[in-house]
Amino acid sequence: MSASDSPVSSNFIRHIIAADLAANKNNGKVATRFPPEPNGYLHIGHAKSICLNFTLAAENNGTCNLRFDDTNPEKESVEYMEAIERDVQWLGFKWAGKYHASDYFEQLYAYAVQLIKQGDAYVDSSTPEQMRADRGTLTEPGKESPDRSRSIEENLDLFTRMRAGEFADGQYVLRAKIDMASPNINMRDPTIYRIRRVHHQRTGDAWCLYPMYDYTHCISDALEGITHSICTLEFEDHRPLYDWVLDKLQTPCHPQxxxxxxxxxxxxxxxxxxxxxxxTEKHVHGWDDPRMPTISGLRRAGFTPEAIRDFCERIGVTKNDSWIEMGVLENCIREDLNERAPRAMAVLRPLKVVISNWEDGKTETYQIANHPQKPEMGSREVSFSKTLLIEQDDFMENPPKDFKRLVPGGEVRLRGSYVIKCEEAIKDAAGNVIELRCSYDPATLGKNPEGRKVKGVIHWVSAQHAIPAELRLYDRLFSHPNPDTLDNFLDGINPNSLEILSDCRVEVSLATATPDTRYQFERTGYFCLDYADSTPEKLVFNRTVTLRDSWAK
Known part of the structure; x- marks a missing residue:
């Protein structure tokens, strides 16, 4: 099932659209849009909006546009626009049309002139400080600017000269003339245009006059024929302004x-x-750092589009603010990768194992299934030789009672291979175990002979055939459940959010790994090849998620 075919779970917006279609509102059309501001990379919150807007349109045979709200060029860039396009496409969606608010600068200006001519907008010379002081509070009305009574002719003249660049930045603004006593502060003569001499990434230096978001957004929706303008709750108090602008301009389309x-x-x-x-402060290694909640960071970490879409569907769409546990997102990717990820063996902290009764120079190869429950995923070849590598913590001299791995005189099964028995532990001068001498039972390849029980199974690689690799063990960036509640959110950064292991060894089948393939490293976690730093000479794998939720403890 493609992204556009995936049904969104039942929610109140879906019911609104169904009722509109039943009443033949908007001539039976559904048109939505995703309108990001290109001032940063998209994050997991945007993914919810993307999935909602594109899916609601698709399931109703409608359209969804991608529109960049590029009205604040001081903070925007082409880099961000290109990243946004990549992220939307990677999530599996296709836009009906790609637009920019800057496409409409001339029309927006003409509509502003119309508002002035109607007596619904005026040029104001108040300073930002004066405007804030005169705005009023939730319990006190605002104070009208002395410029509110300017004549239409004077307003038109000043606005024309504002566009021509005759005035300094901030010297004048254009305000909607609504109601300074309105209980909704957003309706107290909001600014709809300001002077900014900033180079725009698309229009260059053609404009020194830029429209504000609340004015631009509703008109852009109307010009594109949007039927349902879906946004987050912080814009609920802005809806009266959205409607006021469109009503005053009498646009042929009035989105809801x-x-x-x-x-x-x-x-x-x-x-x-x-x-x-x-x-910018280098707490992470860029917007696509796998610890970042950005879509590009999740992609580099190894998340799949399917897991993110599944997450967005699971959390649902409501009118009530609520907190989602990080474990919900992590379980979505675990469940997805448990089904699709081929298995492989990687030893993170190698301990040398010499098979004493194995012939010197002999190598044996055999097939191991890529997925124990999915034979259709095939198998890969592994090699067994005299010297192997296992995890350091898979051996203990003085183990606890429930330890099921290798101990002196004990046996374990090597995954898909033989049962081995520890005969001797070799130590360095400091008393650290640096090598194990073991024997293997040739009758146990891939099976337990009758009456033989071996509880422990561990992963391994052949020292002769294994490939060096760096494994990056990523964890949650923050150790505080809600870093935004801290006086300084940086104080909530998890100091253990990244552990780099540079002396790992992985099985030879991973030599052809690609960033698009995610793997379950046996008993370790889910990993993917790092697309930015990995080379054929030095493979780098990023941990997507652990096999189990260790944070639940």
Whole structure:
């Protein structure tokens, strides 16, 4: 099933659309849009909005546009726009049309002139400080600006000269003339245009006058024929302004704004400002650091589009703010990769094992299934030789009672291979075990002879055939469940969010690994090849998630 075919779980927005279609509202059409501001990389919260907008359109034979809200060029860049496009496509969605708010700059300006001519907008010379002071509070009305009574002719003249660049940045703004006594502060003559001499990534220096989001967004929706303008709850108080602008301009299309609760995920942040701070202050290694909640970071960590879409469907769409446990997201990728990820063996902290009764120079090869429950996934070849490598913690001299791995005089099965018995532990001068001398039972290849029981099974690689690799053990970036509640969110950073193991060994089948393939490293976790740092000479694998939820403890 493709992304566009995946049904979204029942929710109140879906019911609204169904009722609209039943009433033949909008001539039976459904048109949505995803309108990111290109001032950073998309994060997991955006994924919820992407899945909702694109899926609702697709399941109703409608359309969904991608529109960049590029009205604030000081913080925007082409890099961010390109990253947004990649992320939407990677999630499995196709937009009906790709637009930019800057496509409409001329029309937006003409509509502003119309508002002035109607007496619904005026040019104001108040300073930002004066405007804040005159805005009022939730219990006190605002104070009208002295410029509110300017004539239409004077407003038109000043606005024309604002566009022509005659005035300094911030010297004037254009405000909607609504109601300074409105109980909704957003309706107290909001600014709809400001002067900014900033180079725009698409229009260059053609404009020094830029529209504000609340003014731009509703008109862009109307121009594109959007029927349902779906956004998060923080815009609920802005809806009266959305409707006021379109009503005053009498646009032929008047989209319906519908708000839903944004994604709030524990152990993470989704503020673009804070994410940018993490990047610029080098707390992480870029926007696509696998610890980041960005879509590109999740992709580099090894998450699949299917797991993210499944997560967005599971958490649902409501009007109520709630916190989602990080374990929900992690379980989505575990369940997905448990089904699709081929198995492989990787030894993270190698301990040398010499098979004393194995012939010198002899190598034996045999097949191991890529997935124990899915024979259709085939098998791969592994080699067995005299010297092997196992995990250091798979051997203990003085083990606890329930230890089921290798001990002096004890036996374990090597995954898909023989049963071996520890005969001797070799130590260095400091008393550390550096080598094990073991024997193997040739009658136990892939089976237990009758009456023979071996409880422990461990993974391994042939020292002669294994490939060097670096494994990066990523964990949650924050150790505090809600870092936004801290005085400084940086204080919640998990100091153990990344452990780099540079002397690992992996089985030879991983020499042809690609970033698109995720693996379950036996008994260790799910991993993927790092697309940025891995080379044929030095493989680098990122841990996507552990096999079990260790945070649940």
């Amino acid at each position: 704004q519908i708000e839903f609760a944004r994604l709030q995920l524990e152990y993470t942040i989704v503020s673009k400002r804070k994410l940018l701070q993490l990047v």
